[in-house]
């Protein structure tokens with residue numbers, strides 16, 4: 461289209477896919493931004509996409525022209541797998557708005573910012589401590605542990621129950637999600653999206669649809685259990701609240717977007733969104749804390765002083781822990797856990813940074829480019845809590861801190877995630893010292909690319925404090 465952002469020349473069928481290394485396109489995107497500017501275009505197969513880089517273009521698109529950029533691409537494999545329900549991939553419109561508003565309100569009612577949410581998180585942390593305590597003097601891979609803890613916290617909010625770390629239900633859920641995340645982000649999904657005539661053939665992408673059916677059945681089971689045991693008007697968790705809402709809308713009008721089929725997908729959406737994101741951020745945080753002992757010790761000193769005589773930390777304590785707050789934020793910045801956000805789409809003909817963008821264009825916000833943008837950070841390319849501390853040693857959050865994205869589509873679990881990260885890091889640092897195992901060689905900080913970035917598997921050396 462005229463005045464469309466510049467970009468490399470595409471070739472038929474593949475578009476610019478050959479310009480990107482499928483394993484990890486982040487370096488290629490960085491090079492393309494240097495060559496074409498902070499707003500450039502790429503063809504993903506036959507579909508034009510615009511990549512946004514840097515704070516200025518991100519703010520103009522996602523915040524200033526919020527509604528124009530708040531759509532989600534449709535007709536991709538992932539839309540078909542999720543049947544257009546839930547919230548994450550739903551296009552900008554009344555169903556998305558109503559469901560988003562409902563989730564924000566319900567998360568608040570279940571104690572976001574209140575004691576009860578904190579208690580749920582602290583309760584789960586006690587289960588996290590036991591396996592770590594068993595490994596004192598040894599080292600362990602913390603991946604499954606952090607994953608299960610993050611999963612259980614969101615389960616407590618959604619279904620009111622947690623699962624033992626060896627529970628088959630939990631293991632099956634995790635396996636199905638992991639498989640689907642791989643398939644829907646892999647080369648078979650690209651073929652599915654690019655060549656619609658292949659969609660009904662018995663190719664490996666069909667596995668994602670079978671997995672989705674299993675997930676929906678598991679979610680339906682939870683909803684059915686809730687229907688049998690709930691007391692209308694006295695919600696125990698997210699599912700009960702949604703069923704209350706369904707009672708209300710059914711008796712008043714029938715144009716509502718709320719339905720049981722939506723609920724089944726919504727539960728899966730929130731569980732998926734809240735698990736890998738939080739656990740991969742924790743994995744990155746502990747990798748850096750282990751390999752930067754001076755930063756770990758400074759946090760521990762601050763935590764000891766502020767929590768002296770207290771049984772456990774509370775989220776409020778963060779205001780008296782500027783250094784630890786700086787470390788939790790710096791961990792999120794360096795982790796850049798959702799590097800390309802969730803893809804957006806334009807809802808009408810619009811523009812950004814002087815370029816014209818037609819309605820329905822795929823928008824890829826490169827959040828990593830903002831989290832490490834030169835000129836926005838004192839130390840853009842190193843792990844350094846000073847990025848979040850002012851001259852007086854007070855905590856200060858630069859505008860370019862957007863790991864949760866920005867604008868109307870911004871992560872709706874931000875409050876929950878921040879509370880989890882703070883409480884887990886503070887509680888574990890208060891109790892244990894984490895060391896890089898002597899026989900582990902040099903630490904490798906290169907992340908593994910996916911919907912979420914995660915560190916390469918590593919071993920966490922666990923010691924009791926003072927030893």
Ligand code: HEM
Pocket residue numbers: 547548549560614729730733734735737738741797798801802803863864865866868869870871872873874876877
């Ligand atoms: C460290 C943890 C987390 C990070 C870094 C993170 C990051 C993100 C990002 C970058 C987006 C895309 C925003 C956009 O499209 O512009 C997103 C969306 C979303 N996140 Fe999170 N997230 C985290 C934890 C959570 C948790 C715990 C929940 C569960 C309640 C959650 C629920 C969601 C949902 C439902 C959306 C879709 C929002 C919409 O489309 O309106 N996230 N998140």
